[in-house]
Amino acid sequence: MPYTLTTPLYYVNDRPHLGSTYTTIACDALARYRRLTGEAVTFITGVDEHGQKIQRTAEAKQQSPQDHCDAISDTYRELWKRWGISLDRFVRTTDKRHLRLVEQFYGRVKDSGDVVSGRQTGWYCVGCEEFKDDPSDAVAPECSIHRKPLEWRDEENLFFRLSRYQTQIEDLVNREDFIQPTSRRQEVRNFVAQGLRDFSISRVNVSWGLPVPDHQGHTFYVWFDALLGYLTALLDDGGEPDLDRLEACGWPASIHVIGKDILRFHAVYWPAMLMSAGLPVPDQVFGHGFLTREGQKMGKSLGNVLNPETLLERCGTDAVRWYLLRDIQFGDDGDFQQQRFVDLVNNDLANTIGNLLNRTSSMARKWFAEAVPPHTAAAETDHPLALAAAATVTSVVESMAGLGFKSASEAILQLAISANGHLNDTAPWSRMKQPGQEVEVGDDLYAVLEATRIVGLLLAPLLPDLSDRILAQLGHALKEDDWLAQLSWGGLASGAHLPQPTPVMQRLELEGEL
Template sequence: MTYSLTTPLYYVNDKPHLGSTYTTLACDALARFQRLEGNDVVFITGVDEHGQKIQRTAADRGVTPQEHCDAITKRYISLWSDWGISNDRFVRTTEERHLPLVEAFFKRCEANGDIRIGRQTGWYCVGCEEFKDEPPEAKDPYCPIHQKALEWRDEENLFFCLSNFQDKIEQLISQPDFIAPANRRKEIQNFVAGGLRDFSISRVNVSWGLPVPGHPGHTFYVWFDALLGYLTALLDDGGTVDLDRLASVGWPAQMHVIGKDILRFHAVYWPAMLMSAGLPVPARVFGHGFLTREGQKMGKSLGNVLDPELLLERCGTDAVRWYLLRDIQFGDDGDFQQQRFSDLVNNDLANTIGNLLNRTASMARKWFGDAVPQAGTAIATDHPLRQHAEAAIGQVRDAMPDMAFQRASEAVLQLAIQANGYLNERAPWSLMKQPGQEDAVGSDLYAVLECCRIVGLLLNPLVPDLSERILNQLGQHTMPEQWHDALIWGKLPSEQPLPKPNPVMQRLELESPL
């Protein structure tokens, strides 16, 4: 099956931040898992490049909007490459092929009677690119998100008739799997219960946008244009930009992953637009929480913004991926705490997993000719480590499709803990001194090394670089494209040469604040 998933299309008003990195890393973990499960994955990310905010930012910088977009988009592409993100498509809403798709989609909605002309009057936030529910007589209204004054607007706009879809949207959001996590569904249900109102899909006097066909002077509202980028990306397969081809290239998306602040656009506006155009809605929309730092909201004014480029340079991909996916229940808000970050990475990856592999491989090399010992009794169905490994495999494969990365990480870590406990209990360093116990020691070491191999495989979606180093340390130099056969207990070949052990994870020593 085709499994298509998307990050948001990030707004290029400024350089990438930790929030966009967090979302992208989570999607990357899910994409890697789905590929290992044997699915044909189309992992989409990209950028949203239109709107008045970009127009003004570019003017303030003394460059054209296109020059501004090119510079910021280049940083996104470079950063995702540095982080090892495995996206299949990267879409820009300034691409030439995006305009004909937007026009074709709009014409379908218009032909179906879901577009009307009207006046939009009210207080508008350029930063949010949306009107706010402030009373007309409000004095000095401002946006609490962007800490900027709102602007009064009174202009002719085109409207999408969202009110036409009240019943259909109510039915859609009542489905338990459409919005995740469950607490977000209640928020959207409360919003929809208040009555859906038509929303503006065009602006006048905003030149940096796509022109609306048949309506001179109007450009598309950035949200209408940006959401359609998901479709443009799917159709970027060498074929024509034809909405009727979407079913053959992976639409509907299996998963949209977005921050909770834009859930309404993805769970209400976007499905209604698709319904109007006669296209299927996505299978699931996942709204995750926000990241704070040491209990405080991150912001330039506080000087506590975590730069993803600096994090990568000082800590590496494995440490950051593990902390964000292991420590925070995806969907909830999370707090980045530097001491906990170091402690988790060092205890989980360097100590529990890394030292387990290092000391077991060292003993195997010392006593069994630099190679994996014979399996012996380790392959028995009732062997305790085999049972723990098979349980961990099931837990990971159950957790990952629901983006329960914390649960998946814990299952892998617990397997390593069980293997450490088994090794300490069996004490091969003592048993080897007893006559006639060589086979028993070999079997014990084989079982622990096999646990390490399973750990390495299960870690691949979460921390792919560490996974590769673990497997290499076991003489396994290629990660399988699919892991069904590889996850069967006993696949580590006896007598396979073991390379000289090297630490697979360096300890984090962060003496100064990130």
């Protein structure tokens, strides 16, 4: 089964921020999970590079728009590489292939009779790239978001006839599974119920955009262009950027993961555009929440932005991924609190999971010739930890399939806690001081090592690096094409060598603010 997932194509107005990193990490976890369950995944991300805002940002830096885009796009690409994001495609909307695809798509929409020209007048905010509802006789209106003066525009633009898709879009957004999380579905429904109006898809006097083929001086509105980037990316498999090939390449997308702010574009405009072009709509759109920091909105004006590069350098990918995926219900807004971040990483990863591995491996090595201890039937699949592990696997698989990263993480953690508890209950260190208990101790340690191995395997989609380190220390390795089978109890061979343990996860000891 092809599984196609996308992040938004990030707008290259500025360097990457934590929000885009968050989305991308979540998608990475999902992509990894789907690959591990045997699906043919195409994980798409990229950048959206057109529009007047970029044009002006570049001007302000005395750069050409293309140079600006090249530079910012590179920082994105580089950042994802450093985070170990398992992306399959990185698309740029300034790619020549993209232009060809946009032209073809536009042709189809036009053939459907969904492109009409109309006059658009009103106050326009360049920051928002949109017309505002301020009355035409307003004096010097400002954009409430950007606090900048609005510009009066009187333009002949091309419009997409969204209004024709009223009932089809209603049916779509009423579907149970299309918009996730469900809490956001009603908002979109209400919006659609108010009646859909046509929206403009071209701009005049914006040179930094893709030219509309049959209209001199018009460029495509950034959103029309940007959404099509998903298709360009999917077709970027070495073949031609031809819409007819889409379905063979994995379209429709299984899921678009986006921030809640752009839900409407993805849940309403985008499907209508696809319908107009005779293409299937995506299976699902997931609008996740935003991150605040210590309870406050992050922003340049407050000077409290968390830089993803700083975070990566000072804390490492495992720590940040764990905090974002394990502590924030995916879909809800989340708050980044430094103290909590440190507490969770240290408690969960270093103390609970890391130390579990360390203490168990140490004991096994000390008393069983640096190897996985022998075991009897008592450490087979009806061992309490084996039962717990099986339940954990079921729960994690279920959670991950529904983007429940938090509950998946909690379930994994709970298995590690159970394993630690089992050690304390059976106290191998004191039983080894009594004669004739080696067999029982061997069984106990084997079971705990097995539980630890399963913890390590289950972490693979969430924290791939830590997962590797855990498994390596057990003399084990992830088999990417056999993960589900590896998750069954009994994967460790008694007698297999156990390497000298070293802490797999260092505690965070942050000095000062991030």
